[in-house]
Amino acid sequence: MPLQKVRFAADVPDVFRKSLQDIRRELEVPAGFPPAVVAAAEAAAPRLPELDRTDLEFVTIDPPDSMDLDQALHLERAGDGYVVHYAIADVGAFVAAGDPIDAEARRRGVTLYAPDQRTPLHPPELSEGKASLLPDQVCPAVLWTIPLNARGERTGVTCERALVKSRAKLNYAGVQQELDAGTASEPLQLLREIGKLREQLELERGGVNLPIPDQEIVKTDGSWSLEFRAPLPVEGWNAQISLLTGMAAADLMMQGKIGILRTLPEARDDLRRKLEHTAKALGIAWARETTYAEFIHGLDPKVPAHAAMLAACTVLFRGAGYTPFTDSVPKRPQHAAMKAEYAHVTAPLRRLVDRWGSEICLALSAGVEVPAWVRESLDELPKIMEEADRRANAYERAIVGMVEAGLLHERIGEEFDGVITDIDDREPNRGTVVLSTFAVEGRVTGSNLPLGTAVRVKLTEADLTKRTVAFELVP
Template sequence: MPLQKVHFAEEVPEVFRASLQAIRRELEVPAEFPAEVVEAAVRAAANPRLPELDRTDIEFVTIDPPDSMDLDQALHIERAGDGFTVHYAIADVAAWVQPGDPIDVEARKRGETLYAPDKRTPLHPPELSEGAASLLPDKVVPALLWTLQVDSSGEGTEVDVRRALVRSRAKLNYAGVQKDLDAGTAPESLQLLREVGLLREQRERERGGVNLPIPDQEVVTSNGEWTLEFRAQLPVEGWNAQISLLTGMAAAHLMMNGKIGILRTLPDSQDGVRHRLENTAKALSIPWPDGMSYAEFIHTLDAKIPAHAAMLAACTVLFRGAGYTAFADTVPEQPEHAAMKAPYAHVTAPLRRLVDRWTGEICLALCAGEEVPAWVRESMNDLPKIMEECDRKANAYERAIVGMVEAGLVADQVGQEFDGVITDVDERDSRRGIVVLSDVAVEGRVTGDNPLPLGQPVRVRLTEADIAKRLVAFSLVQ
């Protein structure tokens, strides 16, 4: 599921710092790495498993936020007839981490990298994730080299993955790449990223898929008051994401054809989810015509418009219920990811997500016509449970942080009245539910003396806004 990321334009205020520490204690978010894990990482960094194939001739670049150091992916695209060849290098974590070693044991406990406004809790020690295993520029490193053939319509036609030595030429950031593309000064590979990205976005619309461009949230302080602003994704972020999705779909087909793998799956959303989102759209004054599907509606949203950005954040509920399905010998009956409208697997972020190390090894073996490594076969059935537990923690972490920030936005307005819309009503007590405010990107619990009018505009009074409890509560104004 996509996660909202909250940033602070200035230093995180002390009141939020204390709450963030409390959230980490409650959710048992790990602090520092144990000494034996760090020692193992230092040893591994000095002794990687190096492949024979050398593809340092490919002019890879990475595109990430400017402060990122855990670089999983490097890209190069070239024309191939009327289509394209996409080279996608993915960090080869298995070149540094061995099954059962201290790094592996600790990673299985963590599952994925967690993000908060004041710190990042990495999956692997920085000695690897931000150093030896990261695809930093001008460094020869082992990687999983995916080669994907894409036709003129944007459809993937062939895939190969193998271990290779690669070297990134530059550590680029989204804003800089977008500026160069807009100015017409970007190198051909990045111009082709735009071309392939646009084709893949069209393919996504045609199959009814959804890829949420979740905007980052930033808390801005002005004249002593806090406001929450949304940063819309740049077009190049969407095009770059399409390459990752293309690779994940190719991996899923590889594993399904080989009858062994781990898929990322999502059942179709229930009607109740749609009703809630329709009510949220109403609260934000965004039209959602009758008969328009989720995918069609989401493609009408412009994240540069604050109300639309808030709607996109609310739409992350569509991805709740996503899980992992491990299989061997028999392909699952329902392999599709409902939001993607296609089979899909996570393979492109092994520095930040545990399961990608397993799926990468499976795809390598299938492409080479070899047996999947014994350690992968023996442990792959454990991965769905590990990852689902980690996803729950990550989602709880995100919700707690967003709740903390929302409480902070209105903490000095207890007793004041606001306009909003009831977006959800408790099935056990229709006098309780959720309200979304019309003018501020805040939702909270609401109670009334009578059944709440689901989907209707209401006037509410703020009764509580507690940063420490991450609680915002309202009462219905009769």
């Protein structure tokens, strides 16, 4: 499920910092790396590929404080179409199956994010150093070359190991500013051009790619409040290149009859009902004939209520999992939200499964056997990633709960406007309310809870220790 990041505009206050420490202790989030893993990362020397593509002028585009740079891109025109060159950090060039780094990565599964720190999948010596696609550093990479036609549709794919060198570490705000001012380089202009084409194709197939807003905690007039930071358009265009590559990877795997896909069943009907009630709480119209994809594509993340709605729509991705296969293609291979087959291959520094995906695609593209260690461990991956995703989702929910309780803990007894979005089937006097002002979701009790109706509720609990908020219906 896509994760929503929480940030503090200023230093994290002590009351929240202590709560974050409690969350990490409860969820057994690792505090650091064992000495043997650090030593292995310090000693790791890459297995260098023969192909040299340092002639391509790659750049990375990430948040300004990121150092674990998984992806670098170079885009060019080709007749009336395009060629996407996408370099992905080659963790497999540094890590061998069964070595200390690999064993620790299997225990972690993913990088975890909190407002005060990151808990990385790999030691920083590797993820923010040798294996990261830092500027002016010659690195081994998994190079994807993907030609597109004039509509942005993929017409082929090649995946191979190569040496690459990023020319610049760019950030989203800077790139967006250059694009808006008309001063961006041609490859960056092509990012906008290709990104928009891919977004249109996504809409045509009914796919959903959530531009998830970050929650930012700001202090105004001595009190903390919650704001949403809207993603910039360039973040969506950059994400389309990653999605394009993941779909190309899935096609390679399905043709080769071996791989691991990211899959998601169709959303339940009752989920739409709950989201419609949430939209009502936030004052957003959602016509019955409008699909999920049309509704989400029509939201503007710069509008606070729309940003809150996008955050609520992450539940559409709940239930996503990994489907490994060998010798035959899965019966239901599609990711229902994307309306396409898809595989994770573009974030190996931060997500374990991508290393397996890359190794499979490298072998299939070259027409050679998939490495034995990949085949032998493929069936273990879903369980590893399921546990990692469970911890990451629990971490996110705990942090969001902490923030909501912290924002409201001094307002016990106050009344708020909201909408009942769900009612407990077993206890009809218990349900869920979404506040219209803060977009905070909490438990609500009361007789004859009116589902989907605007109500007035009184805050009865905002417990920072338990990270819960609760309300009662005002008669």
